[in-house]
Amino acid sequence: MIGKLYLIPTTLGETEPLEVMPLSVKKVVEQIDYYIVENEKSARRFIKKISPKKSQPSLNLMLLDKYAEELETSRYLDVCKEGINVGLLSEAGVPAIADPGASIVKLAHENNIRVIPLVGPSxxxxxxxxxxxxxxxxxxxxxxxxxxxxxxxxxxxxxxxxxxxxxxxxxxxxxxxxxxxxxxxxxxxxxxxxxxxxxxxxxxxxxxxxxxxxxxxxxxxxxxxxxxxxxxxx
The missing domain is CATH 3.30.950.10 (Tetrapyrrole methylase, C-terminal domain)
Incomplete structure (x- = not known):
């Protein structure tokens, strides 16, 4: 079974996550350990806020910033071939809309990886x-x-x-x-x-x-x- 790519929204500021997004986002975050993120520090902070009991050492964070090499990011979804789900985490709002991530979503489609967008504030x-x-x-x-x-x-x-x-x-x-x-x-x-x-x-x-x-x-x-x-x- 091939893993899925979840498009995970974040808050637009210091709002409590479950005030602006459904419980389904929390449930997905609790199940995923592999994330593609723009900023490691803020990503960890959001994950801890929405899922306080989640083990931080278990997280595998792959950076998608201006320094990320195309060859490196092209391998970010390789773990999906092992049946592992990956989360694309926005820095603020929803991924790939006025936010980095479209290249990862495109890569998922090219590799027949199911893309699942989650509801959140845009x-x-x-x-x-x-x-x-x-x-x-x-x-x-x-x-x-x-x-x-x-x-x-x-x-x-x-x-x-x-x-x-x-x-x-x-x-x-x-x-x-x-x-x-x-x-x-x-x-x-x-x-x-x-x-x-x-x-x-x-x-x-x-x-x-x-x-x-x-x-x-x-x-x-x-x-x-x-x-x-x-x-x-x-």
């Missing part, structure tokens, strides 16, 4: 759910350019696409540049374009608000160093 989906915008047609654009000219050009292009296709446009920013992003959005977008900002999703400090740009001009939420999702719709 900041992108939860922001879209909460925005009041078009949940039937939306696009995730990742990070926008850092260069000021290129960024404003991209913002205007996303606004145009949104209007032409009736498509909500989702993007993110490095938390310490959130305030600059909001300033650029206010200065670049049409006054009647809708903007949703969803920050610290699932945390006690959660902030989710949708307004037109003309109304945002009078608002300055505290976004500094907070994980945030931005959505626009014209």
């Amino acid at each position: 900041s992108i989906i939860m922001a879209m759910m909460s925005s009041g915008m078009n949940g039937q047609n939306f696009a995730f654009n990742g990070y926008l350019p850092i260069d000021k000219y290129d960024r404003k050009k991209t913002i205007k292009e996303l606004e145009r696409i949104s209007q032409d296709k009736n498509q909500s446009q989702i993007f993110i920013e490095t938390p310490y540049r959130n305030d600059k992003m909001l300033a650029d959005l206010k200065a670049t977008l049409s006054p009647t374009t809708n903007l949703c900002i969803a920050a610290d999703i699932t945390l006690p400090t959660e902030y989710i608000k949708t307004m037109m740009i003309k109304d945002w001009k009078h608002q300055q939420p505290d976004l500094h160093k907070k994980p945030a999702i931005f959505i626009i719709h014209k």
Whole structure:
């Protein structure tokens, strides 16, 4: 029997795991000793938090970070041939969505290894759910350019696409540049374009608000160093 690859979500902050994900995640973590992770320290902390009695020395953690060699990661699922299940553990949220791991999932499919996604918090989906915008047609654009000219050009292009296709446009920013992003959005977008900002999703400090740009001009939420999702719709 071939082992399976489980896609295991984590919390978006210091929330108790079982407050934002089902018991099934805990049960899977308790059964698996082999994990592919982005950061060993935070992975161990999450595993201990969701399953305090699990033996830490029994864990086999394989790193999937920017230093991991492709030849090395290509062998991470070899243990599945021995019938051993492997968990792909996100750093925050769900694996392979605005998060490393797609290459491992692709590798699993290439080797006929069953991929099992588990339910957990996705900041992108939860922001879209909460925005009041078009949940039937939306696009995730990742990070926008850092260069000021290129960024404003991209913002205007996303606004145009949104209007032409009736498509909500989702993007993110490095938390310490959130305030600059909001300033650029206010200065670049049409006054009647809708903007949703969803920050610290699932945390006690959660902030989710949708307004037109003309109304945002009078608002300055505290976004500094907070994980945030931005959505626009014209």
